[in-house]
Amino acid sequence: MLKIENLKARVDEKEILKGLNLDVKPGEVHAIMGPNGSGKSTLSNVLAGREGYDVTEGRVTYEAKNLLTMAPEERAREGVFLAFQYPVEIPGVNNVYLLKAGLNAMRRHRGLEELDAADFLMLVKEKMKLMQMDESFLRRGVNEGFSGGEKKRNEILQMLVLEPKLCILDETDSGLDIDALKVVSDGVNALRSKDRAIVMITHYQRLLNYIEPDYVHVLSDGRIIKSGDKSLALELEQRGYDWVKQEAAA
């Protein structure tokens, strides 16, 4: 589904990704872990198409298409979803209408009929229940005045409604207390399916107790230096990152 080959990218003339490789197949859950400054956020931003990230080498193929030449909205319509680390507040733009417009843009793209207001509202309310969100969220602006935890829940709510094929979660666990972490994880787990892939980018192992990955990768200095199964995450939690770096350097 997603194939990243020798990806090199710069931000402000500084090379952050230095030849990253990753192969994600439908149904798989991957965790990408790494210390601060290893390139985790750059990777998620490059995949979502944010401006200011300059890809200098390599390829990213998504469902046999070149992802890097697609506009951010095209990526979204093709089924790529980034759950942001810091979701932005957009006062005056209604949270739910954004969701409706996004969903209908995707449905148009796929040649499906747009959902009418009543059907859409039913769908959202059902998903909101799952995320334990109050109905007052329906009337609020996008993330406007939301707490850190509410913003993260809102990201997952969007994901549940838009049903992307490839979910990229950027530090979704940061800033969550244990109850909120449980709710957010339940939301993500509800989306696990054989047709959908999930890439979690995270600093801590904690999230992986709730969303069990099939693969764990260690990102360090812009490259994936070690891959393994979920036991690797536990080992990292106990021993830190240094031993992996030394092993890779050896």
Place this chain on the structure above:
Amino acid sequence: MSMQDVTSAPFADAVVNEYDVVAPRLPGQDVSWLAPVRKAALKKLQADGFPSRRNEHWKYTDITPLLKGIYTPAPLASAPETFFQGVQRFELDCHRVVFVNGVYRKNLSDHSAVAGLQLRPLVEVLAENPQAVEAAVTARGENAEGFSALNTAYLHDGVFIELDNNAVIEKPIHLIFLSVAHEPDPVAANPRIIVQAGENSEACLLESHLGLEGVKNFTNLVADISLAQNSKLRHLRLIEAGNEEFHIANIVARVNRDARYDSHQVCLGGKLVRNDVRIELLENNASTDLNGFVLADGSTHIDNHLDVRHIAPHTNSSQCYRAVLDGRSRCVFNGKVHVAPDAQKIDAKQASNNLLLSKLAEIDTKPELEIYADDVKCAHGATVGQLDENMLFYLRSRGIDAETARALLIFAFADDVIRRVGIPEIRSHVEDAVLGRLPDTHRIKEFVE
């Protein structure tokens, strides 16, 4: 001080030199106190001249193009034969008073008697009971300078609104000023609005200025509003002048104990618009909420000057102005808050937020705080910017195309202040004006609440 030193300012000369031709045509010939007030104002204007850019408060607004024009004073203008369908455009259930080129038109107006409300053309008041407006006109005359002196000298029409004690007027009072072509020269009109709200009264005053493209008229409006104890007035000013028009307004509201004056000035057009709004919070718990929205493109110049005077303690004010500027348009916001030495425990807020859509558009925004009391709360903030890239990216990452995302953010920015307009028909009219200048409008409106 001499007249503004422009090499050729026919209008500045004409208002003095040709006054004697106009004077016999002005209303209130039999009113003994009026002629001296007019003469004194003209003398003041002759002595001081019109404001030039050397005057701090006119630093960013050059009125030379206005002074270079040649106008027919409204009382001498011929009644236009055709005018456009501006009267019914809002389908608003209201008390309607219509002026065409500054002159009251009975056949277009609809303001039958309502208990507690006097709503009368000024010409009629000056003929029948001029003492009703004597204090207001005299007081304005004493303080007049520049354009308000001009209005006093040439005062020819307008409206007198009196709310009885305890009168609550349900329907908005809608003053419609239509501006239409006049040959050979455009018209200079000097209308006056006088509002006297009795104790515990409530009303909504809507003022719309509608002009056609290409019409070069000049409107110089003065409004004097006084609010007795515990009265409330909402004052909406909707300025949709044509792209060649000049619009100058000077508004003073005097607010007494527990009374409230709320204003919303929406500026959607004109060549040069200058609004001076001065609020005097005279007694405890007087308050004012001043909102404004500017949408401009082309070479439109819009200048809003607010001057809030906290004269008594425990008074509150807030100013919230937003502008969306495109093309080579220019907007000025000057928000002054003055707190008198004994005016303790006041709360004053001010925000000026501006969105520039083109590199050539310009905003000059300036808060001005003069605080002589020590126990006060004053907050102000100004922002000038382009659209937020993070917001744009967020919307696009959810499948919204770039153009719609931009339009949506512009609309959301504008709507934050437009929604405070209060009258649903007017709010929706202003929203449509914004949407009309944005692409992909059919998808945008549903986003916003």
